[in-house]
Amino acid sequence: MDHNAQYLVENEMGLFVHEIREAKGYTMEEISQGICSLATLSRIEAGERTVDFIMIEALLDRMKISKSEYEFVLDEEDYDLYMKREEIRKEIYLKQYSQAEKLLRLYEKEHGEKHLHNQFVYFQKALLEQNLQRMERKKVRELFQKAIEVTAAEYQQTIKLKGILSDTELFCITGLINCCEDSKEKEEKQEELYEYFSGCCIREKLFPVPYRSAMGDYAECLYENEKYELCIRICNEVLEELYKTSKLENREKIFKLRAMAREKKGFKDETEKNQCLRDFLTAYYVMEFYGEEDAERLKQHIEEEYGWQFTE
DSSP: OOHHHHHHHHTHHHHHHHHHHHHHTOOHHHHHTTTSOHHHHHHHHTTOSOOOHHHHHHHHHHTTOOGGGTGGGOOHHHHHHHHHHHHHHHHHHTTOHHHHHHHHHHHHHHHTTSHHHHHHHHHHHHHHHHHHTOSOHHHHHHHHHHHHHTTOTTHHHHHHTTOOOOHHHHHHHHHHHHTOSOHHHHHHHHHHHHHHHHHHHHHHSSOOTHHHHHHHHHHHHHHHTTOHHHHHHHHHHHHHHHTTSSOOTTHHHHHHHHHHHHHHHOOSSHHHHHHHHHHHHHHHHHHHHTTOTTHHHHHHHHHHHHOOOOOO
């Protein structure tokens, strides 16, 4: 391999970062803040500095680039680290919490004292504790706070100015909001995040992945606060975004929530009642397919309130 070819192989990742940033119209300041210095990013993009996968992942995450888009450019060592992190994420998603904790302990022992690795560790711990409900909300909130402060200590200002935040940072913010004890405060923060996402859509021409999760939480909070019309509107917007992806994500939750809000609001005619029934049925069939515990209770509600006869 000649010198020029060797140079391109060694600096492929830096060139990839540069091309993505230029194509999306992000500034170097927006992408590097909290992750690395401007000088470091400049050297990375120019191919003058080798960089590990963790920093690259943080930079690309800030630019809303999915992992599948850069997996192909990882070398063997980076790919191994990538797969370790993906395995932990997968086990949490599949609710295999004991295995996830075991893998996370091993990861923390090997990498946990390093800057960007800390964010991953704190964030995954927060998700685990949130799901296991072993800690009080205050402690879980502290974990989310530690995670986001690694790269976005001034995140509240960034939200107000509609600046750029990564998916990980946005998920941390959502976690912080969900830990709020006061329902009114929680709704206010979710409304602020909703406005932020609306601004992101105008500038970035997309709703980032955390949008659907965060706005589902917003709709749920509106339902709890008896703001049914707004709850239905937010559910409509979330479902519109969900229709653009093949992933089921939490759409059964949104269909059920929209149906409950319609039910609470009351029906003006049979058309509205049938719309509500369709939402309940959609939610039920998805829940039943995945064996969710609430499916049977929802089925009973549909039968009793709407006289629907399920066929075996």
